[in-house]
Amino acid sequence: MSAQQLFIFIAIFTLSLLSLTTGALAYVASSTNYRIERDDINVGGRLSSSTSYIEEDTVGGIGSGYSSSTNFLLHAGYRQQASTTLSISSPSDVELLPALDGAVGGTANGSADWAVTTNNAAGYSLTLSASTDPALVSGTNTFANYTLPAAPPEFTWSVASSASEFGFTPEGTDIASRYKDDGTACNAGALDTSLSCWDPIQTTNTTIASRTTTALSGATTTVNLRAEIGTTRNQPAGTYQATLTATALAL
Amino acid sequence: MKIRMFILSFIVISLLCVLFLPRISFAVTDTINVSLTVTNGGTVVPPTNCNPICNPGPPDYDYDVLTISNVIVHSEQSQAEISWDTNLIATAVLVWGKTPAFELGSINLPVPGLHQIAMITGLEKNTLYYFQIRATEYTLHAVPLPRKATYTNNFRTPADDRTPPSNALWFTATYNPRTDQIDLAWNNPTDPDFDVVKIMRSTVFYPLNPNDGEFVYYGSDEQTIDPNIVGDTCYNYTLFARDRAGNYSSGLIARACVPGERKPPPIIEISTSTDPLIENINLAYFRIVQDGRITPFTDGVTVEIDGNRPFSIEVDYDRMPEILKTILVTINKPSDHRQSFSFLMRVNEGKTMYTATVGPLIAGGIYPVEITIVDFKNQGIKRLNGALSVVNYRIVTVPAVARGTLTHLTWGGTLLGFAGIVSALFVEVLNVGSLYDLYLVLMRFIGWLLGLIGFRKKSKPWGVVYDAVTKRPLDPAYVVVTKTSVDNKTGLIGSPQEVADAITDLDGRYGFLLPKGIYRMTANKTHYSFPSITISGRKKDELYNDLYFGEEIQTKEGEIISKNIPLDPIGFDWNEFIKNKKGLFRLFTRREKIKNYIFNTLYIIGFISASVAFLVTPNLFNTVMLSSYIFLLGLRFFFKYRHRAISISDTRTGEPISFAIVRFFLPDLNQEVRAVVSDERGRFYALVSPGKYYVTIETKEQDGSYRKAYQSLSQYLERGVLSDNIEIDQKKVGVQARSWI
Numbered sequence: 001m002s003a004q005q006l007f008i009f010i011a012i013f014t015l016s017l018l019s020l021t022t023g024a025l026a027y028v029a030s031s032t033n034y035r036i037e038r039d040d041i042n043v044g045g046r047l048s049s050s051t052s053y054i055e056e057d058t059v060g061g062i063g064s065g066y067s068s069s070t071n072f073l074l075h076a077g078y079r080q081q082a083s084t085t086l087s088i089s090s091p092s093d094v095e096l097l098p099a100l101d102g103a104v105g106g107t108a109n110g111s112a113d114w115a116v117t118t119n120n121a122a123g124y125s126l127t128l129s130a131s132t133d134p135a136l137v138s139g140t141n142t143f144a145n146y147t148l149p150a151a152p153p154e155f156t157w158s159v160a161s162s163a164s165e166f167g168f169t170p171e172g173t174d175i176a177s178r179y180k181d182d183g184t185a186c187n188a189g190a191l192d193t194s195l196s197c198w199d200p201i202q203t204t205n206t207t208i209a210s211r212t213t214t215a216l217s218g219a220t221t222t223v224n225l226r227a228e229i230g231t232t233r234n235q236p237a238g239t240y241q242a243t244l245t246a247t248a249l250a251l
Numbered sequence: 252m253k254i255r256m257f258i259l260s261f262i263v264i265s266l267l268c269v270l271f272l273p274r275i276s277f278a279v280t281d282t283i284n285v286s287l288t289v290t291n292g293g294t295v296v297p298p299t300n301c302n303p304i305c306n307p308g309p310p311d312y313d314y315d316v317l318t319i320s321n322v323i324v325h326s327e328q329s330q331a332e333i334s335w336d337t338n339l340i341a342t343a344v345l346v347w348g349k350t351p352a353f354e355l356g357s358i359n360l361p362v363p364g365l366h367q368i369a370m371i372t373g374l375e376k377n378t379l380y381y382f383q384i385r386a387t388e389y390t391l392h393a394v395p396l397p398r399k400a401t402y403t404n405n406f407r408t409p410a411d412d413r414t415p416p417s418n419a420l421w422f423t424a425t426y427n428p429r430t431d432q433i434d435l436a437w438n439n440p441t442d443p444d445f446d447v448v449k450i451m452r453s454t455v456f457y458p459l460n461p462n463d464g465e466f467v468y469y470g471s472d473e474q475t476i477d478p479n480i481v482g483d484t485c486y487n488y489t490l491f492a493r494d495r496a497g498n499y500s501s502g503l504i505a506r507a508c509v510p511g512e513r514k515p516p517p518i519i520e521i522s523t524s525t526d527p528l529i530e531n532i533n534l535a536y537f538r539i540v541q542d543g544r545i546t547p548f549t550d551g552v553t554v555e556i557d558g559n560r561p562f563s564i565e566v567d568y569d570r571m572p573e574i575l576k577t578i579l580v581t582i583n584k585p586s587d588h589r590q591s592f593s594f595l596m597r598v599n600e601g602k603t604m605y606t607a608t609v610g611p612l613i614a615g616g617i618y619p620v621e622i623t624i625v626d627f628k629n630q631g632i633k634r635l636n637g638a639l640s641v642v643n644y645r646i647v648t649v650p651a652v653a654r655g656t657l658t659h660l661t662w663g664g665t666l667l668g669f670a671g672i673v674s675a676l677f678v679e680v681l682n683v684g685s686l687y688d689l690y691l692v693l694m695r696f697i698g699w700l701l702g703l704i705g706f707r708k709k710s711k712p713w714g715v716v717y718d719a720v721t722k723r724p725l726d727p728a729y730v731v732v733t734k735t736s737v738d739n740k741t742g743l744i745g746s747p748q749e750v751a752d753a754i755t756d757l758d759g760r761y762g763f764l765l766p767k768g769i770y771r772m773t774a775n776k777t778h779y780s781f782p783s784i785t786i787s788g789r790k791k792d793e794l795y796n797d798l799y800f801g802e803e804i805q806t807k808e809g810e811i812i813s814k815n816i817p818l819d820p821i822g823f824d825w826n827e828f829i830k831n832k833k834g835l836f837r838l839f840t841r842r843e844k845i846k847n848y849i850f851n852t853l854y855i856i857g858f859i860s861a862s863v864a865f866l867v868t869p870n871l872f873n874t875v876m877l878s879s880y881i882f883l884l885g886l887r888f889f890f891k892y893r894h895r896a897i898s899i900s901d902t903r904t905g906e907p908i909s910f911a912i913v914r915f916f917l918p919d920l921n922q923e924v925r926a927v928v929s930d931e932r933g934r935f936y937a938l939v940s941p942g943k944y945y946v947t948i949e950t951k952e953q954d955g956s957y958r959k960a961y962q963s964l965s966q967y968l969e970r971g972v973l974s975d976n977i978e979i980d981q982k983k984v985g986v987q988a989r990s991w992i
Contacts, residue, residue, distance in 0.1 A: 092280045099288035234399045242285040249278040
């Protein structure tokens with residue numbers, strides 16, 4: 001390769017990198033205080049709102065609208081170029097019930113519903129994580145994370161009589177295949193048998209649901225939580241807490 | 252060219268960028284708090300501040316301090332009583348179920364205490380139940396973490412048990428004038444499901460069932476008192492043992508009379524004229540049943556039973572007359588016939604027989620048994636007498652004449668005889684001179700056994716370990732082969748590793764077949780040293796070639812180590828031996844006489860004991876023992892006549908010629924085929940193939956050398972052994988010759 005050819009190659013390489021950079025990061029104007037993602041020249045528009053809604057509108061756009069085929073999606077026009085939206089509901093804190101007697105043992109349950117709404121045509125994924133390991137703690141006392149006999153989640157909740165453990169199972173239309181079952185085992189089949197396929201909540205993100213299409217009306221995933229004190233376990237008294245984080249990710 | 256390159260570069264770089272450049276995504280999150288309240292008796296520890304870092308919680312308490320002990324479960328078919336102790340005052344919860352989840356229920360015991368009892372009801376029979384005691388320390392002031400303890404176990408409710416338990420043993424009732432009470436004592440039965448005993452009394456007759464008469468005692472102790480007595484009265488007590496299923500034994504009886512001043516106790520007149528049907532009853536009607544084995548009582552015969560197992564005495568119902576009667580059985584102690592216990596026989600549920608079960612009698616001996624049938628109708632009585640021979644093993648019958656002393660003889664005598672057999676075999680057949688020799692002999696025996704069953708390859712004897720002075724083969728001697736490893740890289744010599752060992756046989760022989768290599772051997776025997784100094788450096792001596800003195804041996808692949816190993820005797824001097832020959836011979840003779848006397852005595856005692864034991868108790872053990880004695884007797888005769896030792900002696904003095912070398916030659920070839928050395932008393936035994944031989948004898952001179960002093964004429968040995976002793980005139984110079992007869 002001659003020096004001239006090398007120069008051409010580097011130039012093309014640089015040009016290619018620049019041209020292929022994701023457009024999501026593009027903006028048309030900026031200052032130290034703002035960035036304008038996009039602008040439009042039309043004849044009018046306004047922002048209006050009430051207690052129930054907020055509306056933005058523009059008028060005068062030419063050739064605007066949505067169109068698509070199997071190979072493309074076209075958002076033509078200023079309004080149609082609105083960016084991908086992704087939101088997640090914020091359920092209330094959960095108190096596992098009933099309260100358990102540490103000497104007698106027992107099982108306490110609770111649940112939280114997370115609804116993910118997105119117009120992202122590629123869909124979303126929902127992950128769950130805990131802030132501590134193990135997740136459910138009270139001072140120095142803890143519930144162990146739910147233990148699994150093998151890699152897949154355990155179809156039926158089971159805790160040794162000498163242990164105390166905390167785990168979860170997701171339910172919903174978009175749950176990950178790991179939590180689907182065939183009626184007897186997890187990570188198999190397409191069923192979503194109620195209160196089956198239990199997993200520990202770890203500090204690393206565990207994908208509990210996902211879809212590859214939009215979820216314009218919100219896709220709800222219910223996270224069932226359970227804590228159990230074994231019958232021979234002498235669990236110290238206290239208020240045990242876990243901080244769980246659900247993360248919706250646009251795909 | 253430039254255009255093509257431009258297009259190509261664009262495509263490649265575009266693909267790379269699409270594949271590897273990071274995709275920019277975005278996400279939203281939501282965080283919730285999950286809480287769970289865990290209590291301990293209502294006490295809740297407030298949550299610690301965990302934002303951002305959890306503060307240390309309250310210190311852990313030592314939960315092991317509270318302990319649960321003495322857990323006792325009394326289980327019946329439909330209920331179970333569980334009691335336990337705690338080392339600290341505690342409340343408790345008892346949970347139970349058919350699974351370890353204790354799913355069936357719980358009993359709360361809120362009253363604090365050191366001893367708790369809970370009764371579980373509504374149980375199913377023959378069912379396994381799990382239970383758990385959860386004790387919590389009781390404190391006046393609430394503490395966040397009171398001490399706790401749990402105890403988990405299970406029990407099975409009894410099945411539909413209709414089998415009565417064994418009777419208790421050794422029930423006595425004794426009037427105590429000092430306390431003016433009747434002392435009652437007994438031994439509870441050892442049945443696993445035994446629960447309690449119930450004692451009833453009557454002044455008329457022995458209570459015949461647990462509800463007959465006056466109540467005296469109910470519990471699991473083994474003694475009690477009866478204070479409610481009046482003078483001038485006799486009390487008949489019956490003790491019924493009860494199992495957990497509620498079955499009662501037939502009843503153990505005892506009688507005590509309280510003296511009175513008003514009138515003497517009535518004398519019960521017992522008539523011997525009973526109902527003819529009762530009169531005809533004999534001991535053969537009764538049988539002893541133990542572990543399913545039925546042994547009938549017959550007159551004059553003692554039934555032998557296992558002292559470690561319960562047994563029943565039975566008689567068919569239809570062999571007893573249908574009149575009002577009671578059957579009592581009294582068993583006396585073998586050591587003191589005045590001590591006894593009596594029990595009632597009771598008709599069984601199916602009305603097929605009268606029966607009573609007795610617990611293990613344990614102590615061996617002959618127990619006289621008296622069966623008494625009381626005829627209420629005629630106020631008569633029928634007595635039958637037999638005996639039980641209680642031993643610790645199988646049930647067999649023995650003649651009644653063989654009692655007491657014979658039983659005691661069996662074990663002691665047989666064991667003595669066994670010791671006699673073992674010692675006689677070892678000392679007569681083997682050359683055991685020390686414990687180490689005994690160990691070697693045992694190891695050789697084990698090796699022989701392994702070879703016999705194929706686990707150890709038997710090897711041919713190739714070399715001989717022998718006495719360097721007397722030339723006698725040494726048995727047993729321990730030969731060890733070691734190999735010194737050399738590092739191929741450094742050339743350093745490692746420490747020697749033991750690679751093989753052998754114990755010489757009766758003729759001092761051993762052999763090794765080892766892989767190619769360099770080895771050393773050592774030979775060990777008590778009172779001998781290795782290597783030999785006496786004949787050090789010699790390649791052969793008068794009897795053995797290829798001598799070994801501890802040097803390295805280099806073997807080729809498949810080569811056999813067959814060197815002869817001389818050992819020097821420690822404390823043996825040939826010159827001294829020659830000088831004190833007469834005295835030593837006398838000593839040898841005396842030792843041998845003592846030895847023979849001891850072992851013959853042991854043999855006779857053992858043989859007699861084994862014979863008696865076999866006659867009294869012809870079980871497998873005694874049969875084997877007696878057979879061993881007969882075998883040993885046969886062995887002695889066999890050795891005496893087939894392995895007869897030949898003596899070499901001096902014609903003039905009659906003294907034995909010690910350590911002479913006797914060689915057998917084929918006359919046609921003058922080929923030596925066998926050589927042996929006579930022992931200190933001039934005796935030798937040699938077995939050769941039947942054929943024609945001549946024998947030479949080389950006597951050991953005072954200076955340790957050998958002189959050929961004798962050569963026989965050629966003679967045909969039909970059995971391969973010499974038959975006559977040999978006499979040599981040691982003063983005569985030259986070789987003497989004689990023919991055999």
